[in-house]
Amino acid sequence: NAGVMQNPRHLVRRRGQEARLRCSPMKGHSHVYWYRQLPEEGLKFMVYLQKENIIDESGMPKERFSAEFPKEGPSILRIQQVVRGDSAAYFCASSQQGTLNYGYTFGSGTRLTVV
């Protein structure tokens, strides 16, 4: 009965490289949300996806960031040409029906460090 699984837990990238963050939702959940947390701050919404569809990407930076949730496999958050300001914790959450009943369950996050 695994929860939301994110990997890697820690990721170090040099400036200009690509970062790929993966999220496997809870079993039976088809809605995925990505949030970013800068040090000493609260979480900020980035994107909401269902299988094969982006529902709301209003929090995603317009350039270098993309997200997908394919029919098979985990959701991927991709950051191209990373910069120091991308260093943050990235959290994924999932829900069964795309509602906020009981909130939704977060994973343990991926901590991205750009050097």
Add this chain to the structure above:
Amino acid sequence: GQQLNQSPQSMFIQEGEDVSMNCTSSSIFNTWLWYKQDPGEGPVLLIALYKAGELTSNGRLTAQFGITRKDSFLNISASIPSDVGIYFCAAAIQGAQKLVFGQGTRLTINP
């Protein structure tokens, strides 16, 4: 945009004391949630509130959804060492799937 103002930013208390923190906004929300985050982990849901005026308890935790729908508070009674962590309020407007988070309250407990 929508913003939650959470206070206090940090608290230093003695074990056994009660704790109170709150979140306010100039916007109206339909759902208020309280999360706790331990170092290196994701937020864990503590209490969810869905109706204005609603008062809900979860063990030693009690939270209320303000009657104006613009605020919420969380109380922790008789604090224990494992209560240490960062507490976040979060809220959503009707029909929205995304949460707005407060800046967090960092709780430190002296034994």
